[in-house]
Amino acid sequence: MKNTILAAAALAAITSTAALAQDYSLTPTYGSYSLSAGFMPDPSELQITAGGTLDAASVGCAGTIANAPDARLNWGGGRMTIGARSNVDTTLVVNGPDGQWYCSDDVNGLNPALVFSASGQYDIWVGVYQGNNAPATLYVTEY
Template sequence: MKTILAVASALALAAIAAPAAAQDISAEPNYGSIDLSPGFQPDPHLVSLRAGGDINASNISGASCSGYITNPPDFRLNWGGKGSLDLKLSVVSNSDTTLVVNGPNGEWYCDDDSGDETNPALTLRSASGQYDIWIGTYSSGDTKPAVLSISELTTF
């Protein structure tokens, strides 16, 4: 009986100490998806959503991300081709937000304040494939209104 209790206690402690699960790039995005190709119109494509979640983005292995995000992506971009222009992903919100992207090559891209004021922005080399996008906040479980911009021309 003592052995069973010791094993159960060890498992419970391991579960508490374990980092958050990896983000689920196979999950249905919270706010939908779109298929776009170079030269798409209208540019920018805007998505209204609620930023934030309860998973600490700093736990993503191999990335230097910040903020709290959800397990499924907030939005998915299926990019159909290599354009001559870079992809520009940015967010505007009255709250301090972060941007987390998993690109077609499996690499993670993160930003905090490269956009206007406390808004994130990323410029990525155009590569065809799936881009999973998360918008984070700095308070776990505290969602805030935000707008995601996908563009070849401009950021917020």
Template sequence: MTGRPPNHYLSPRFGVINLSAGFVPDPRTLNVTAGGNVRAGDFSSSCVGFISDAPTARLEWRAGSGSLPLLISARSDTDTTLVVRGPDGSWHCNDDGAGDLNPLFAATAPQSGRYDIWMGRYSQGTTNAVLNISEVIGNVSTAHGSLDDDCEYADWDDPDCW
């Protein structure tokens, strides 16, 4: 961290999503506006794009005993980015992890707790976007069309399936 991070104490602009492991329907989606005037790279050199100071959304997650991952991704017609603050206070940034200029946050053993989510835009300004939360890697590939069709669930030993 090099500068002041976005304010995770502010209320999320598009609300709070409460989910437990094994939720249905999967994926859970939320229409949002991504972007803002805060340069994500100003607080971490691993982050890119522009976000708002307040989180876009907040996920209250209750982990289960299974082995499914927690996948948070975005879909938009423009280049979007993602900043996630995990329950342990760690920050995660991604630009094109879901392919086709769409970001992806993947936790292989997700902790229960609060995930603050900022959906950014690579360039300044805002854009309409869809926030996707899933446990099934196939739902990410369907939403983004970039992952191997043979991957129904995340296989963290097979790079084509994450």
């Protein structure tokens, strides 16, 4: 009986954690975009509100983020950087075309950035390390 109760409690904990995970199948809050090598203007920028109510630790990252991606980038391939700038400490969470989760924090001061080269779909969240939501600029650059 005791083992059954412990097993049920463990299953409930796993199920509740999975329900809090970021959902890359949702429609991105700030839209979907396509870019290919040589895009102009460079950087391509998008004004967003960073942060959310979910702990990005559910995918191994830092900060709080929204459930739906902030943006979806369909990338044509070649080296590019995805980053964010803000007046607060921001983090970056990306689900790459390979299905893996990528995290960044404090690369350029308190701002995150990640370098990729594979073509495909990138679902992007900009988080806030501590505190409330904050205005931020999400950018993609080849420089």
